Amino acid sequence: MDRIDRVEAMVVAHRLQRTFHFSQWHYDTRSVCLVKVTTRDGVVGWGEGYGPAGVVRAGVEFLAPLVVGEDPLQGENLWQRMFLRSVDYARRGVLVAAISAIDVALWDVRGRLLGLPVSVLLGGRRRESVRAYATGMYFSEAAGQIGALAREARGYADAGFSAIKMKVGLSVQEDIANVGAVREAVGEGVELMVDANHAYNLREAVALARAIEPFRIGWFEEPLSPEDYEGYRELRDRTTIPIAAGECEYLRSGFLQLFRNRSVDVAQPDLCAAGGLTEVKKIAAMAEAFGVEVAPHSWGTGIAIAAALQLLSNMDVAPGRMKMAEPILELDRTENPLRDELVVPRFEPRGGRVDVPAAPGLGVEVDEALLGKYRQA
Numbered sequence: 001m002d003r004i005d006r007v008e009a010m011v012v013a014h015r016l017q018r019t020f021h022f023s024q025w026h027y028d029t030r031s032v033c034l035v036k037v038t039t040r041d042g043v044v045g046w047g048e049g050y051g052p053a054g055v056v057r058a059g060v061e062f063l064a065p066l067v068v069g070e071d072p073l074q075g076e077n078l079w080q081r082m083f084l085r086s087v088d089y090a091r092r093g094v095l096v097a098a099i100s101a102i103d104v105a106l107w108d109v110r111g112r113l114l115g116l117p118v119s120v121l122l123g124g125r126r127r128e129s130v131r132a133y134a135t136g137m138y139f140s141e142a143a144g145q146i147g148a149l150a151r152e153a154r155g156y157a158d159a160g161f162s163a164i165k166m167k168v169g170l171s172v173q174e175d176i177a178n179v180g181a182v183r184e185a186v187g188e189g190v191e192l193m194v195d196a197n198h199a200y201n202l203r204e205a206v207a208l209a210r211a212i213e214p215f216r217i218g219w220f221e222e223p224l225s226p227e228d229y230e231g232y233r234e235l236r237d238r239t240t241i242p243i244a245a246g247e248c249e250y251l252r253s254g255f256l257q258l259f260r261n262r263s264v265d266v267a268q269p270d271l272c273a274a275g276g277l278t279e280v281k282k283i284a285a286m287a288e289a290f291g292v293e294v295a296p297h298s299w300g301t302g303i304a305i306a307a308a309l310q311l312l313s314n315m316d317v318a319p320g321r322m323k324m325a326e327p328i329l330e331l332d333r334t335e336n337p338l339r340d341e342l343v344v345p346r347f348e349p350r351g352g353r354v355d356v357p358a359a360p361g362l363g364v365e366v367d368e369a370l371l372g373k374y375r376q377a
């Protein structure tokens, strides 16, 4: 029997050429904590955590001794061991992201040990490619922002994307103008989602939602504080736009609150934060029982994208029908060589779809030579 020999956490970072903003903050650097698990027989698996990279790294270093020396095939048991060691201090947040990073790496290891892609280990491949939406249209401080947003949106449509997501959350009036310009730029044939990153109170969110209903919005993401479960339910009652949230939610217990309160139409667990593939598979099953759609949040490197693709290949979409509905992949399009360069194959959408890797594990290889270029510690 093979055993886990090493769990290494490493921060990789890239200083952006152009700073960009969303409703809460700005980004001038992209950084992430990667996790490399190596077995005694030399099998290597990769994962990553979503959240402040240095803090996630500390979490992985805290948890690593719990899995070193253990059988990597004991996925549920190892997850439970990490969870029980952290639950007293961290039922949400970056320590759960650290569990997620190790969990994803262990799925990669198991797939490689067994010679099967993770999607097969999850229960089977329902689809070989997944429709993707382009995440972009962040804010900048440059003049003429509304024109830039419209041009960027048009570029995604021209590249074949059938769905795109833009930022809102500046102010209700600016948002209405920006959304109108983007809708006009892409025409009626492209699905358009908006994301406020919890910028608004209920009154503002209702005002914005009603004003942009005529632009046929696919979903309104994180309109309100992630703590305001009741507010989400009331907003759902007051707009025809589907409501999405979950990138700030963790574990089954967190998503249960969203579902019980009827807070969302679309749940967005991040595989690298909410508890890993092990936990998000369960969250997806719970969502189905509550009649909630699942569209995982994904904003990391090619490792995170590969993990999302493996889950989406396997994921059920309820209710069944002859012409089945499909889940959708979030594909960040902002400047990020950590996403574009670190793994092969690169995820290049064709006709707005991305192929699900069929190689063992997550189905991607990390370019360790390039890793040195971005590695901080």
Ligand SMILES: [Mg+2]
Pocket (backbone or CB within 6 Å): 195, 197, 221, 222, 247
């Ligand atoms: Mg979001």
